[in-house]
Amino acid sequence: MFFGKRDPSERPLLDLMGDIGSIGMQLVVSTFVGLGMGYYLDKWLGTKPWMLIIFLILGIAAGFKNVYEQAMRMMKANEAPHEHKDNE
Structure with a gap:
């Protein structure tokens, strides 16, 4: 069931x-990276908070x-098949 071929419509x-x-x-990751960098810079420089x-x-x-750019890529990818069908 899980290891067989998948239906192309599931893709x-x-x-x-x-x-x-x-x-x-x-x-989430970018927020925590910014938080971590700020925290350690504050400890190092003594500029809390x-x-x-x-x-x-x-x-x-x-x-x-990043979310905006990914959403734009998803929209372009979603539009591409529709444009191809219109040209046929």
């Missing part, structure tokens, strides 16, 4: 689920930028 659903999962991960706040905001902004 778009699996691709969509993978894209949605990667979007969520990108947002300013670097933490700045890098947290930068991490969140980077996460939203």
Whole structure:
């Protein structure tokens, strides 16, 4: 059942689920990277809490930028098959 050939109609659903999962991960990871960088810079420079706040905001902004870019790629990929059918 799980190891046999998959129905080709299942592929778009699996691709969509993978894209949605990667979007969520990108947002979470970039936020935590910004948080971690800010935390350790504050400890190193003694600027508590300013670097933490700045890098947290930068991490969140980077996460939203990644989400936006991934959404645009998904929209373009979704439009491409429809445009091909219209040209036939």
